[in-house]
Amino acid sequence: MVDQLPNRGLETEMLKEMGFSSIDDLFSDLPEHVRMSEPLPLPPPQSEEEIIADARRLLGANLAMGEAVSFLGAGIYRNYVPASVFQLITRGEFLTSYTPYQPEVSQGMLQAMWEFQTLISELVGLPIANLSLYDGSTAAAEALTCAVRVHTRKATQSNTVYISELVPPDRMSVMHNYCQGAGITLKVLKHNADGTLDIDSVHSAAGSCGVYVEQPNPLGILDGGLTQIKEIIGKNTALIVGVQPVSLGLVEAPGNYGADIIVGEGQPFGSPPTGGGPIYGIFACSKPYLRLMPGRIVGRSIDVDGKEAYCLTLSTREQHIRRHRATSNICTNETLIALMGAMHMSLLGPEGLEHLAYRNMTACVLAKQKLSEINEISVPHISSAHFNEFVIELPRSAADCLKYLDSVGIIGGFDLNRWYEGRNNWLLVSVTDQTKAAEIELLAAHLAVWCSMKEVFA
Amino acid sequence: MVFDEGGVCLSRLFDFAGGTGMGYSQPEPLLSKNKVTLPPNLMRKALPRWPRLSEPEMVRHYTWLSRRNFGIDTGFYPLGSCTMKHNPRVNEVIAQLPGIADIHPHQPEHHLQGLLSIYHEMQHMLAICSGMDDVTLQPVAGAQGEFTAVRCVQEYFRKRGETQRTKVIVPDSAHGTNPASAAMAGYDIVEIPSLENGRIDLEALKAVVDDTVALMMITNPNTLGLFETDVPEASDIVHAAGGQMYYDGANFNAILGRTSPGLMGFDAVHFNLHKTFSQPHGGGGPGSGPIGVKSHLAEFLPSPVVKKRPIVGDEAKFAVDDMWYTWYEPEHTIGKVQQWHGNAGAIIRCWAYYRRYGYGLKDMSEHAVLNANYLRHALHREAKKADVSHMFVDGAEAEVAKHEFTISLQPAKEAVGVSAMDVAKGLLDMGYMAPTVYFPLVVPECMMFEPTETESRDTLDTFAKDFAQVLKVDPQTLHEAPITTPVRRVDEVYAARNLCLKHPFDEE
Ligand SMILES: Cc1ncc(COP(=O)(O)O)c(C=O)c1O
Secondary structure (H helix, E strand, O other), rough: OOOOOOOOHHHHHHHHHHHHOOOHHHOOOOEEEEEEOOOOOOOOOOOOOHHHHHHHHHOOOOOOOOOOEEOOOOOOOOOOOOHHHHHHOOOOHHHOOOOOHHHHEEHHHHHHHHHHHHHHHHHOOOOOEOOOOOOOHHHHHHHHHHHHHHOOOOOOOOOEEEOOOOOOOHHHHHHHHHHHOOEEOOOOOEEEEOOEEEEEEEEEEOOOEEEEEEOOOOOOOHHHHHHHHHHHHHOOEEEEEOOOHHHHHOOOOHHHHHHHHOEEEOOOOOOOOOOHOOOOOEEEEEEHHHHHHHOOOEHHHHHOOEEEEEEEOOOHHHHHHHHHHOOOOOOOOOOOHHHOOOHHHHHHHHHHHHHHHHHHHHHEEEEEEEHOOOOOOOOOOOOOOEEOOOEEEEEOOOOHHHHHHHHHHEEEEEHHHHHOOOOOEEEEEOOOOOOOOOHOOOOOOHHHHHHHHHOOOO | EEEEOOEEEOOOOOHHOOOOOOOOOOOOOOOOOOOOOOOHHHEEEOOOOOOOOHHHHHHHHHHHHHHHHHHHOOOOOOOOOOOOOOOHHHHHHHOOHHHOOOOOOOHHHOOOHHHHHHHHHHHHHHHHHHHHOOEOOOOOOOHHHHHHHHHHHHHHHHHHHOOOOOOOEEEEOOOOOOHHHHHHHOOEEEEEOOOOOOEEEEEHHHHHOOOEEEEEEEEOOOOOOOOOHHHHHHHHHHHOOOOOHHHEEEEEOOOOOOOOOOOOOOOOEEOOHHHOOOOOOOOOOOOOOOEEEEEEOOOOOOEEEEEEEEHHHHHHHOOOEEEOOOOOOOOOOOOOOOOOOOHHHHHHHHHHHHHHHHHHHHHHHHHHHHHHHHHHHHHHHHHHHOHHHHHHHEEOOOOOOOEEEEOOOOOOOOOOHHOHHHHHHHHOOOOOOOOEEOOOOOOEEEEEEEOOOOOOHHHHHHHHHHHHHHHHHHHHHHOOOOOOOOOOOOOOHHHHOOOOOOHHHHOO
C-alpha cells in the first residue's frame, strides 16, 4: 500500500462534497478510446524498508571507486567534499524549494547564488557568472552559440567557430547538437606533437566568431601558449576557455589572459562524481556578452523599504519571456549542486584553494615521475606541466592493460583509443587530492608486472 | 556584523573576505610545493578574493540563508506547473550510497551492473507509462528532453529526405521552453492561438498544416490544467500531412495509469522526472528529462541507451540477476546532449520513488486530480462564505480540472484594483508559497494552483479559508504586502537598471 497519500480513505467524502460519486467522474473528460483499460503492468508498491534493501543490493553491485584504487578521471574527478556540505544541503528550505519566482521568501537561495556568481567570477577572472548550466559540455556548447550571436555580424568568417582537435568526441557531439540548428560551422585547431596548441593554426581563426580551447587540455597539459591567442584573434573573436576549476588555485585565471567566456565542469567543487550527474556547468563572461548569454542571473537590489534584497534579473533573455527568441531553452538548471559548490568554495578560502591545487598537482608530479621510471613505459608529454592527468604510452594496448589492472583491483585510467583513433597504447592516468603515494606505488608495480608479461593478458 | 534598517543581523559571505578562518584543514601535499613547476606566464598572480571562514561560521551562514528561504518542507507550495510534491527522504539516503555517489561514468560495464539494471528498469517503466517503444534517460531537464526529441525528429526527416519540413507548430499557451527548444534545433516556429479556455483550435491548426511542418508540440493536460479532448483529432491532422506529434509530459502527474501519449497518438514525449517522480527541485534544479519515442524514432536516440541480454560465461560474478545490462548505441544516433549518462543521481531518486508506488502510480495521479478539484471547490466555497466570490472567476470553463487549475482575478482588478500579484504577496504573509502568477498568458490576472497529491484535506481547507481572508484585506494594505517576510517587495526594475551581479569589493 502506498504510504505517501494523506487523503487515502477520504476519497469518497471529498468527492461527495464536490458532487461526484467516484474518482472516474474526475476523468470523464478523457475520450473513451484513449483511456487505459488495464492496470499498469508494473510490480506492487514497496515499503521504504524494501526499497532501501533493494537499493543497497543493486547499488552495492556497482564498484564504487573508493572500494578500488582509481586513476580514472577524463573530465569527472574524485575530490574530497567536506562533510558540512552534505549536512547543510539536506536543509529542506534549500532542498525542496523551486526557482525563486517570489523573491521575498527566496532570499536565502538568491543571496547564495549571488555569492556563487561572485566566487566563480573571482576564480576565473571575469566580471559575470550565471548560476549554472547543466554540465561542462552544455556550458561549452552554449558558449559557442553565444559567441556567434555576439560576433557573427562583424565576422569575416561568419557563423564559424574553431575548436581544439583534442576536445573529446562526447563533448564535441554535444557542441554539434547545440550548434547545428543555428547553422554554425565547427572547425578544428591543430595541436603539436608535444600536445600543445599549434599557435600558427590559430591565425586561421582570426575573423571567426570564437575559439574554444581547454586549460588544462584533455591530455592534462597546462599550455602556456594559450595566453597568446587573444592577441592573434583580436577583439571581434571570442576566446572561450574550458577550465578545471581547482587548477585555478595555481594557474592564471584565463580572464587575465584575454578570455571572453570561461566554462567548465564545476563538479570537483561540491559534488562527488555521481556517475556524471547531477553536476553543474560553470559559465562566466565579460560585459559584451552579458545580454546574449544563457542561464539565470541574480542581481542585488533593494526592497520597497530600501533594504538590501536579491532577485532574478535580465530575464528578458530567457525562454519564459522571449520564447523562441530566447538565448537558450534552459529552464531547470543545477542550482542545488551549484550551492554545494559555493559551500565548498567558501570553506576552502583563497589559501585553502591554493593548497588544494598544490595537492592535486604534486600528486601528478609524483605519479609522472614514478611511472616514467618503468622501462617499457614512456610519458610522451613529459616536459609539460600537468594538472590532474597525463598520458603514458604502453608497449601494448591500453585496453589490455586496463583489464589486467582491473583484475588486481585497480581502475587504471582511461583508454585514449576511445577518443583518438589509433592511440591504442595511450592511457590517460588521473590523480587528485584523494590519491595516496602508496596507491601510485601500487600502480607502478602492477604496470611493471603487466609490461613484463609476454602475451596479452585477457 | 551588519544590521539592516530594522536591526536585523545580516550575514554576508564577503564580509569574511578579510577573515582568518580556514574552513577545513587539509593533509600536506604528496611532495613539497617547490616540486611544482608551471610555465611562468601561467602562474596565478593573485588569488581570488574568496572569504575566509571557519567551519562554525560557514555552517551558521548557510543555516541563516536557509531560514530566509521557503521550501515544500516549510509549508504549502501550490506552484502551478511545477508539481511541488513531498520529496521522500529515503530517496536522499539512497542517493548518498557509494554505489551511486562514488561511481564514474567511464567505468566499465561490469562495474556498473546495478546502475545499468536500474536504468533499464526505468526505461521500461517509462515506456509502459507513456505508451512509447523506447526511452532514453540522458536529457537532464524537461527542456533538454524537448530539444532531444526535436533533434531525433529532425534526423528522421533528414534521413527520409524530407528537408522541406522547416516548421514546428506550438500553441500560444505552451510553456516557453517548447518554442525555445525547437528554435535551438533550427526550426521556424508557427504559433497558433488557442481557444478561450486554452484548448487547441483545430481550425487554426488546419490552416497552418502542410508538408513543411515537421512537428507539433502539445502539452496535455494543457497549461490551464484541462485535458485536451481534441488531441486525437489534432494528431490525425498533423499525421495526415506527414508531420510528427510531440507530447510535453510536464503534466504527467495528472494522467499516469489513466491514459498515455501513446494512446493519444503521439510519436515522442518527455517526462519531467523531477516533477512527477519527485527529485527535489533544489532552488531551480537539478532535474531529469527522459524522453520516450515510438519505434520509428528509436534509431536516432542519444547514445547510449541500456539494453539487456542473457548472461554468458563468468559474467555471473558481476551480474545482479540472470541478465547482462549493456550500453547500446542506436544506429543513427544524434550523439550526445549531455556528456555523461544523464543525471544518474536524480534517476536513482526517481527510481526509489517509483518503487514506492509500483502499479499504484495510478493512485498517485488520481489523488493529484482529486486534490486539485477539491481545492478548486474549496476556494469557491470559502469565498462564498466570506462574501468575496465576486473577486475571481475560473480561468477556464470546465466541469473537472486535472492536476492543476487556474483562476482569473480580473474582477478584483476591475472592482478594487487588486492584482494577482497583490494576492500572491498577501498569501506570502499568511505563510504560503504563492501559486504561479501570470502564466499561462491567455488568462488575464492568472493564478495557477497545483496542490499535488501529498497535501492533506485539512491543508487544502485551511488554505482555502486563508485565501478568502486575503481577498477581504483592504486593497491598500494588500498593495503593501508582504510585510512579514525577510524582505518586502523587491524592486526588479532597480535590479535591472543598477546591475550588481557580484560583490563589488573595494568599489563599495
Ligand atoms: C509545461 C512545461 N513544459 C516544459 C517545462 C520545462 O522543463 P524543465 O524546467 O525541466 O526544463 C516545464 C517546467 O518548467 C513545464 O511546466
